[in-house]
Amino acid sequence: xxxxxxxxxxxxxxxxxxxxxxxxxxxxxxxxxxxxxxxxxxxxxxxxxxxxxxxxxxxxxxxxxxxxxxxxxxxxxxxxxxxxxxxxxxxxxxxxxxxxxxxxxxxxxxxxxxxxxxxxxxxxxxxxxxxxxxxxxxxxxxxxxxxxxxxxxxxxxxxxxxxxxxxxxxxxxxxxxxxxxxxxxxxxxxxxxxxxxxxxxxxxxxxxxxxxxxxxxxxxxxxxxxxxxxxxxxxxxxxxxxxxxxxxxxxxxxxxxxxxxxxxxxxxxxxxxxxxxxxxxxxxxxxxxxxxxxxxxxxxxxxxxxxxxxxxxxxxxx
Amino acid sequence: xxxxxxxxxxxxxxxxxxxxxxxxxxxxxxxxxxxxxxxxxxxxxxxxxxxxxxxxxxxxxxxxxxxxxxxxxxxxxxxxxxxxxxxxxxxxxxxxxxxxxxxxxxxxxxxxxxxxxxxxxxxxxxxxxxxxxxxxxxxxxxxxxxxxxxxxxxxxxxxxxxxxxxxxxxxxxxxxxxxxxxxxxxxxxxxxxxxxxxxxxxxxxxxxxxxxxxxxxxxxxxxxxxxxxxxxxxxxxxxxxxxxxxxxxxxxxxx
Numbered sequence: 001x002x003x004x005x006x007x008x009x010x011x012x013x014x015x016x017x018x019x020x021x022x023x024x025x026x027x028x029x030x031x032x033x034x035x036x037x038x039x040x041x042x043x044x045x046x047x048x049x050x051x052x053x054x055x056x057x058x059x060x061x062x063x064x065x066x067x068x069x070x071x072x073x074x075x076x077x078x079x080x081x082x083x084x085x086x087x088x089x090x091x092x093x094x095x096x097x098x099x100x101x102x103x104x105x106x107x108x109x110x111x112x113x114x115x116x117x118x119x120x121x122x123x124x125x126x127x128x129x130x131x132x133x134x135x136x137x138x139x140x141x142x143x144x145x146x147x148x149x150x151x152x153x154x155x156x157x158x159x160x161x162x163x164x165x166x167x168x169x170x171x172x173x174x175x176x177x178x179x180x181x182x183x184x185x186x187x188x189x190x191x192x193x194x195x196x197x198x199x200x201x202x203x204x205x206x207x208x209x210x211x212x213x214x215x216x217x218x219x220x221x222x223x224x225x226x227x228x229x230x231x232x233x234x235x236x237x238x239x240x241x242x243x244x245x246x247x248x249x250x251x252x253x254x255x256x257x258x259x260x261x262x263x264x265x266x267x268x269x270x271x272x273x274x275x276x277x278x279x280x281x282x283x284x285x286x287x288x289x290x291x292x293x294x295x296x297x298x299x300x301x302x303x304x305x306x307x308x309x310x311x312x313x314x315x316x317x318x
Numbered sequence: 319x320x321x322x323x324x325x326x327x328x329x330x331x332x333x334x335x336x337x338x339x340x341x342x343x344x345x346x347x348x349x350x351x352x353x354x355x356x357x358x359x360x361x362x363x364x365x366x367x368x369x370x371x372x373x374x375x376x377x378x379x380x381x382x383x384x385x386x387x388x389x390x391x392x393x394x395x396x397x398x399x400x401x402x403x404x405x406x407x408x409x410x411x412x413x414x415x416x417x418x419x420x421x422x423x424x425x426x427x428x429x430x431x432x433x434x435x436x437x438x439x440x441x442x443x444x445x446x447x448x449x450x451x452x453x454x455x456x457x458x459x460x461x462x463x464x465x466x467x468x469x470x471x472x473x474x475x476x477x478x479x480x481x482x483x484x485x486x487x488x489x490x491x492x493x494x495x496x497x498x499x500x501x502x503x504x505x506x507x508x509x510x511x512x513x514x515x516x517x518x519x520x521x522x523x524x525x526x527x528x529x530x531x532x533x534x535x536x537x538x539x540x541x542x543x544x545x546x547x548x549x550x551x552x553x554x555x556x557x558x559x560x561x562x563x564x565x566x567x568x569x570x571x572x573x
Contacts, residue, residue, distance in 0.1 A: 064405060198424035202416060204406045208368055208399045213470070214392025214420040260406045 004257050004264055011271035018279035019046075025286060042278060044174035044239060047182050049249070049273030051235040054189065055228035056246030057253070057266050061204050062221045063130055066254065067309050069246045070228045072134055073118065074141025075111050076241040079233075080148045080167055082110045087163040088151045104178050107237040108230075115229035119222060130221065169240035169295040171281060178238060185234045189227060193266075196220070200262040242295060244302025249273040251309060319344055320365060320395075320474060320506075325374035327360055334360045336530040337374070344473075346522035347500050347507045349538075351514055353551060356527040358510045359400070359478050365508070366397035366476050378474075392420035395474040396467045400482055402459070404451060410462045411447040414438060417469030437469035440495055456483035464492065468499070475499065477509045481516065489513075493520045518542045519563045526550045542566065 023038050059070045086096045086103070097103055118137060152160060165173075199220055203210045210217045235242070253269035277294070284294050320342040327335045335357040342348055342365075350358040363369040365376050367383045376383045378394060386394075396417075414437050418430040426434075438447050441461045451459055460483050467475055475496075481489045493516055499505040500522075511517045517524055517538070524541040526534035526549075533550055534541050541547075542564045547555045555568045 066405065198419070201424060202419055205404055205413075205416060206402065208397070209402065209416075211368055211388075212366070212392065212397045212467075213416060214389035216388045254407075258407050260408050260412065 004259055007257055008264070008267060008271070011268060011275065015271045015274040015278070018275050018282060022278050022282045025282065040174060040176050040179060041171050041281070043179055043183075044171050045277040045281060046274050047179065047186055048171075048235040048239050048242070049277045050270040051182075051186055051189075051231040052242065052246040053249050053253070053269035053273045054193065054266050055231035055235075056250040057262065057269050058193075058200060058224050059228045060250060061200055061262065062224050063134065064204075064206065066251060067247065067306070067313060068134070069244075070232045071241070071246075072141070073115060073137035073225075073229070074144060075115060075229060075232050076236060077141040077144035077148065078111045078114045079107055079236045079241060081144050082107050083163060083166050084148045084151045084155075087159050088155055092159050092162040100175055100178060104181070104237050108233045111233035111236065112226075112229055115233075116226065119225050167240060168293075169242045169298075170293070171239055171277075174239060182234050182238050185230065189231055192227065196223075197261075197263045200224075201260055204260055204262075240295075242298060244306060245273065245276075245298050247309075248298075248302050248305050249276065251305070319379065320508075321377040321380075322361070322365060323375050323377065325361065325364055325371050325376065327357075327364060327369065327372050333530050335364070335371075335527075338527070338530075338532045339374075340525050340532065340535055342474075342506065342508055343523060344506050345500060345504055347496060347509065347520060348523045348525060349517035349521040350508070350510045350525050350527065351512075351517050351541075351550070352527040352533075355529075357530040358527055361527065362397070362476055362478050362508065362510055363399075366395060367391065368397065368399070389420055392470070392472075394472050395476065396470040396472040397476040397478070398463055398467050398480060399478045402463050408451050409448050410443055410451065410454070410465075411438070413451060413462055414443075414447075414465045414469050417466040417471075420470065433469050433471055437465040440468055440498075441465040442491070457485060457488050460484060461488065461492070464495075472505075474506045474508065477507070479510050479512060481511065481513065489516065496520065514542075514547075514566050514568070518566060539564075 019042055022042055023035070027034050027038075055070050060066050060068060086094070086106075090096045095102060096106065118133070118140070152163070155163065199210075199215050202213050202215050203217060203220060205213075207217050210220075249269045249272045250265075252272050253265050256272075257264055257268045259265065276298070280294050280297060284290060284292060284297065322338060322340045322342070325335055325338045326333060338357075338361060350362065352358055360369065364371045365383070367376075367386075370384065378386065378391070383391065383395075411434065415426055415430070415434050417437065418426060418433060422430045438444055441464060443458075443461060443465055446454065446458060451462065454462065460480065464477070464480060467477070477496075480492060484492065496507050496509065497520055500507055509521070511521075521538050523536065524534065524538050525532065526541060526546075528550055534546055541550075542557060544555055544557060547553070547566065551568075553568060553571045555566045555571055558565050558567055
């Protein structure tokens with residue numbers, strides 16, 4: 001078995017190659033025009049990739065489940081609710097859409113508040129298992145989803161087209177200033193994460209073993225739920241919802257880097273996600289010549305991989 | 319010293335542990351025995367702060383266990399529960415090294431490695447220390463977990479049915495190791511046991527629970543006799559002496 005450091009270097013090289021390819025391939029004519037734009041797109045993909053990998057890995061650790069993503073908590077639906085309500089009541093020409101700080105802020109705030117309220121009222125680790133929380137999150141997500149569909153049928157078709165572009169993940173329209181805010185949030189999350197990496201490793205042994213080893217398990221679960229909600233909210237508000245992505249990269253990372261160390265797992269998942277997003281976008285733009293979008297590919301490949309995981313888990317359990 | 323004072327726990331309305339008070343003597347093996355559903359495991363969970371009591375308190379060195387700093391407590395008292403399902407790929411050695419977490423926070427020092435080596439030695443896991451946990455049998459896994467608790471090097475070691483999944487040979491091995499931990503290293507072991515004969519042969523003191531209530535508490539020789547056992551198990555259990563060990567022959571008793 002190759003050593004994990006070698007594997008990580010390999011992933012890092014691949015990630016850098018993808019970035020360089022995307023940044024410089026076929027950059028004819030207006031270098032000054034194209035290059036900064038490409039850099040913003042690359043940064044957006046890197047930020048989203050890292051945020052999603054990080055939040056998915058820690059979320060799967062506290063739920064002890066490798067086929068869940070933080071989106072089961074209904075955060076994606078909450079994002080759709082916020083955007084749809086804005087378009088429904090205020091319209092695409094309102095300040096809520098045109099002022100991107102406002103739109104970004106409202107979206108993040110709504111998602112984080114939703115998560116906090118849910119956790120505050122439902123999460124009592126000593127009383128209920130975390131699965132009750134997940135179940136209710138899922139049900140609320142479905143409820144919100146139906147509510148969104150209801151509003152969308154009533155909305156003006158032209159407005160709906162404009163709304164739709166916000167509800168699909170896209171890296172093309174990312175604005176630099178929102179990117180800086182996201183990078184700031186991500187940095188804060190990493191400063192916090194640096195301090196809890198060891199605790200996360202211990203928490204993967206389960207609640208009882210973690211408490212035995214002196215980790216304040218129940219409080220940490222709450223903190224990590226909030227952390228992963230903030231990360232997901234940030235990436236969703238920046239580029240839109242990506243459903244399967246976190247699941248794929250987290251599991252690829254577990255499979256490739258056989259370890260319990262979260263620092264390694266998160267780094268691996270982040271690098272894989274950069275390769276997948278930047279490399280994938282490169283393929284979509286230059287090889288497939290924009291005949292499809294990256295999120296379609298991600299959801300397609302992700303769906304297949306998800307089925308594979310389900311089959312594997314059920315065989316392992318049986 | 320660990321002191322349990324008037325501990326009560328209800329699940330719903332049903333009291334699972336009711337007004338139990340026990341002092342755990344230092345430097346002994348104390349066994350918790352009793353029929354199924356007597357509240358032994360629940361009691362042990364409350365002593366080890368895995369579960370909060372409804373009323374009453376558990377004192378470690380005169381301080382309530384809930385008030386201890388989590389990390390400090392983890393250097394004094396360790397607990398191992400029955401079911402340990404882990405879905406992370408870990409080697410035996412990595413698992414045992416986790417026992418040093420309260421001291422080193424994941425960055426193992428030379429001293430930590432020494433404790434890990436000792437624990438491996440103690441539990442006879444030398445040959446399989448680099449195997450992954452999911453490649454082991456139930457009994458081997460159990461021994462690896464016990465080794466983790468030994469590496470934790472606490473004064474108090476609490477074990478919830480550690481002989482589950484183990485064959486006779488390994489059960490005896492583990493009980494002998496626990497005896498050594500107490501006799502050689504001065505540890506205090508509290509253990510929930512199902513097999514009353516292991517309790518009789520290896521423990522210094524026995525605490526018997528029934529329907530959540532304390533029914534007997536005393537030195538082993540006071541509990542292992544037919545009268546006391548009838549109160550605990552509602553069975554007539556003849557006792558036979560064999561090489562100085564009292565063996566309960568309950569296999570064909572009237573119930």
